[in-house]
Amino acid sequence: MVEIQPIRVEVEREADGRILASVPDLPGVMAYGRDETEAIRKVKSIALQVLADMIESGEDVPEPLKVLFAA
Numbered sequence: 001m002v003e004i005q006p007i008r009v010e011v012e013r014e015a016d017g018r019i020l021a022s023v024p025d026l027p028g029v030m031a032y033g034r035d036e037t038e039a040i041r042k043v044k045s046i047a048l049q050v051l052a053d054m055i056e057s058g059e060d061v062p063e064p065l066k067v068l069f070a071a
Helices: 036-056 063-069
Strands: 010-013 019-022 030-033
Touching: 010 036, 019 036, 030 036
Parallel strands: none
Antiparallel strands: 010 019, 019 030
16 A cells, blocks of 8 residues: 555544545545545545646646655
8 A cells, every 4th residue: 555645634524424534735625435544545546636637737736735746
């Protein structure tokens, strides 16, 4: 498994018991999981896809996440 540390993830439990993980540096990037581990894994996967799409379309990557793409 690859650890992706620079992506900050916030986790919270919904009233119905589901776990919601979100990436504050990428508004709208969130995922539900049965447990914290699953929610974090899903949201990191989504975040990486969003970042790849941003780079491909020439958009600026949010400053806290630029370390992921430093050469």
